[in-house]
Amino acid sequence: MLIPLLLIPVIYVLIALTLSAIPPSVREARSLNFERLTGRETAQAPELQIFKARDGQAMSYAHYPADTRLKVILVHGSAYHGRYLAPLASHLSAAGIADVWVPNIRGHLGSGQRRGDIERIGQLEADMDDLIALIRQNDPEAQIVVGGHSSGGAFAMRYASGVGAGLVHGYFGLAPFLGPDAPTMPDTDSGWAHISLPRIIGLSMLNTVGIRVLNGLETIRFNLPERYRDGSETLGYSYRLMTNFALRPNFEADIAGLPERSIIMVGSKDEAVKAEAFPGLFKRLGKNAEVLDNLDHFAIVLDDSTMARLGAWLSAQSSHTN
Template identity: 40%
Template sequence: MNRVITGLACAGAFFLLVCAAALLLVASAPPAIEAPRNVFDFTTLRRDPTDIDLPTLRRYPARDGEQLAYRYYDSIANRILIFVHGSTYHSAGYHALASFLSLNGAAKVVLPNLRGHFQSGRRRGDIDYIGQLEDDLVDLIQFIRDEHLEGPITLGGHSSGGGLAIRFAGGPRPDLVSNYLLLSPIIPGSPSVKEGTAGGWASLHRRRLYGLLFLDALGIHGFDGLPIITFNKPVKYWDGTETLSYSYRLNVSYHPRYGYADDIEALGDKALVLVGVDDEAVDADALRALFASRAPHSQVVSLAHINHFGIFTDRGVLQRIAEWLRGVPSDEGTKHPS
């Protein structure tokens, strides 16, 4: 009996020691701030987010009662494209893509402002729990169906938005969409992310991340709202609507699950993946190799002379996307959430 008690005491002491170490990592100072770098060519995207040609922000109800923002682009097409923005910005940055696809009869386009971003949610850069962004997308689909839009749904996204679309494919409700459009998707931890920081775009508090991952494995979530990542957007390109840091729970929810393989495999043959050879954040060759091993039946295309922003602004790329949307089967992705 004494040996049992001693063993339990030692195990308990070891557990407390490991938890204390994790808490020290969580409380550690963030990495030094690097000198600002214009990683991407923001001059190609500068626009006033209140431009009069932008559709007015609308609202849809999430399951917690929060009214989240989105923009809607009507079209003669039956298909519906829900397209998720990349990190820091919001729907206004994808106006050119949505306008082109809707006006050219490829899809009705819905551009959500994710919770934790401009005009969506109560706290900029944070959400309530890991997985809430997926729940918000399910609620958006429910709202779309309640508005009597019955066409098949394509879920798409750029950069981190593409990562969220991959996460959705590996989640509980992939039956709600017919296929996926991934533009330069960010998959943290994979060889496809240049330098591990998207080419210097992101600064990750790695010690805090490791501590929070351990605590989460134990079911301890009280520290998930702490900031974990900041973004290197030069001040001269700020317009006041960007979100320049994310909490742990928002950042984790925005990408495929750690390990990422299962989420990618869940795409099957339902994804079109486009990436520019000149992408500053994503290694095109590494991304192709990753999909070849995990989702070999998805279509992955590397585009010459295209960078991270050109993948959703270049007219030739937009034409390719429109042709794909018009040609994909329409017999799935018409379910209603239940």
């Protein structure tokens, strides 16, 4: 009886390793609507700047300056980088509503050692801490609002309700992806993200027993059509980047832990999330979510109606700080 008992952990690890050997692959499928990404966002984007994170790695970001104490950190979604957020960031800056900082998250264009990977889960929060420290070098009394689009909205939520809770003044999310177990998951697959569920299960099993050496394995691929690629995209994430650039498993706790000044906006025609599920979920958890008519997943960051609504909300937050 002793030998079988000793074999249990060996069998456990062997099962986990077997599952971890199965990589993700993109199947032929429709994807998100990228037609709104016309190129004007590239024309409005300033030259990238660099700051050094605490581990000495270079982190790239775009700065849209404005003479105001309200600082917005705007986080891009999965697979791309901050360039497509230029119209929104430019609007907020030019109107004097907010001084906007758009970081390229580690593992994306110009940030970190490797595209699609980070060194450890939790490193993205440390990078955000370092960016806020940089912002406050020039304005120690800066009021920080973090926000983001899609997966970037999820990570900004993770930060604002977690280790960054004492550093940020407010939060906004534009069609944030709340995870596969949330009621906001669409009934029909958008065709955008393709995971290896066996590999995720296997790596989760290994992490449970403290084995993290394989966390650099790729667990998710993104279906960006060839005609929209320019070489700056990041089409796959490792397990540790995928896990860190998302909400924690208890997504409701992340929502409930958001700052009092928080807002969610999602378009009624969003193909990546179920828009109608947001208001009820967030109301139940004491937060506010709004559905904007006739906007899809990318229109929510590019449409004038979003810019006006978000600008008004941010202006109200600024008035609270004066």
